[in-house]
Amino acid sequence: MSIQKCLNCGKQFLWKEVQKAIFWGYKPIECQQCGTKHTVTMKTRTLIALFAGVTVLIVDFINISLYLDIILSVMGILSIGLLYPFFAKYKVRLKIK
Numbered sequence: 001m002s003i004q005k006c007l008n009c010g011k012q013f014l015w016k017e018v019q020k021a022i023f024w025g026y027k028p029i030e031c032q033q034c035g036t037k038h039t040v041t042m043k044t045r046t047l048i049a050l051f052a053g054v055t056v057l058i059v060d061f062i063n064i065s066l067y068l069d070i071i072l073s074v075m076g077i078l079s080i081g082l083l084y085p086f087f088a089k090y091k092v093r094l095k096i097k
């Protein structure tokens with residue numbers, strides 16, 4: 001597991017940069033060195049959706065108190081946020097003319 005590099009110049013993206021991008025709804029990441037824009041792949045979006053879905057299912061399945069339910073849900077969301085930069089895959093955004 002490693003954080004994505006720029007596909008054009010190979011510059012390593014920062015954890016902070018990638019993480020910020022998810023909180024703005026899969027915002028494209030722009031390489032600070034060469035300016036190439038990268039968008040998240042469909043596979044990454046699917047993984048996030050699956051992970052969120054599984055978290056909800058588990059919380060639902062163990063049928064705990066509402067209080068714990070909320071804590072577990074928040075922890076699930078936080079872990080997505082923390083781990084996201086490590087498994088998110090980006091591709092170069094094609095220029096639309």
Ligand SMILES: [Zn+2]
Nearest residue numbers: 006009031034
């Ligand atoms: Zn670059």
